[in-house]
Amino acid sequence: MSPFNVYEDLRRAEAYAALEFPGTYYLAYRDLPALLAEHVRGTRALDFGCGAGRSTRFLRGLGFAAVGVDVSEEMIRRAAGRDPGGDYRLIANGDLGQFPARSFDLVLSAFTFDNIPGREKKVALFEALGGLLSDSGRIVSVVSAPEIYTHEWASFSTRDFPENRAARCGDPVRIIMTDVEDRRPVVDIVWPDEAYREVYAAAGLEVVTTHRPLGREDEPIRWVNETRVAPWVIYLLRRAR
Ligand SMILES: C[S@@+](CC[C@H](N)C(=O)[O-])C[C@H]1O[C@@H](n2cnc3c(N)ncnc32)[C@H](O)[C@@H]1O
Numbered sequence: 001m002s003p004f005n006v007y008e009d010l011r012r013a014e015a016y017a018a019l020e021f022p023g024t025y026y027l028a029y030r031d032l033p034a035l036l037a038e039h040v041r042g043t044r045a046l047d048f049g050c051g052a053g054r055s056t057r058f059l060r061g062l063g064f065a066a067v068g069v070d071v072s073e074e075m076i077r078r079a080a081g082r083d084p085g086g087d088y089r090l091i092a093n094g095d096l097g098q099f100p101a102r103s104f105d106l107v108l109s110a111f112t113f114d115n116i117p118g119r120e121k122k123v124a125l126f127e128a129l130g131g132l133l134s135d136s137g138r139i140v141s142v143v144s145a146p147e148i149y150t151h152e153w154a155s156f157s158t159r160d161f162p163e164n165r166a167a168r169c170g171d172p173v174r175i176i177m178t179d180v181e182d183r184r185p186v187v188d189i190v191w192p193d194e195a196y197r198e199v200y201a202a203a204g205l206e207v208v209t210t211h212r213p214l215g216r217e218d219e220p221i222r223w224v225n226e227t228r229v230a231p232w233v234i235y236l237l238r239r240a241r
Helices: 010-017 023-030 032-039 054-061 073-082 119-131 146-150 162-166 193-202
Strands: 044-048 065-070 087-090 104-110 133-144 172-177 186-189 205-211 232-239
Touching: 023 032, 023 232, 032 133, 032 205, 032 232, 044 054, 044 119, 054 065, 054 104, 065 073, 073 087, 119 133, 119 193, 119 232, 133 146, 133 193, 146 162, 146 172, 162 172, 193 205, 193 232
Parallel strands: 044 065, 044 104, 065 087, 104 133
Antiparallel strands: 133 232, 172 186, 205 232
């Protein structure tokens, strides 16, 4: 377990479990159905870092037979409690050995890598995830853009952490989630676009497309910077040929 995995904490797990798709989070998920419909063939899905199951339920709602895995026992317990028909499994750090090679059409990782420190660990995990993809399989990697840690948002605040501006690749950064009662800062690891691309290449993955969702004026959410700065980056990946 990463020392940065604040989600292991009970109070945090509770706050996170209550979250569905409010505010800025809505942008991370809004365009995924179209992206998946365009690029993914088949319905076997792995939700890597499923947390309290939000992203797994989302996939199940789209018709995927999704397995949610997480290193946090508390999160898995909550995910299973909210979705008794779902398949949620506790895994040891990086241990995906229970899944046969090439057994998934889609691997989704939504915000999981925001907390995973270190290049080697990221490369090893992406390599393992790539090995689980079927020949036409795709990984969808949703991560925080570095800009999220230096702006204000509908659902996050970073004004108390001006030191985030000086953070380099791999440094810890702090951000407060304003949609939940628990206002203690979340500690993430800042990892810019070029560093993710280097990790994907080292893991034998190829970027098919990248998407940076922006808020729209006609959406019923009081956007702060979301209409001009994208808080999330969505990478669609496949195994390199
Ligand atoms: C920010 S939460 C996102 C949860 C979910 N994907 C969502 O969108 O609501 C990140 C999750 O990744 C999990 N995680 C961190 N490192 C992991 C690892 N090495 N393997 C599996 N899960 C991990 C954490 O325990 C946490 O539940």
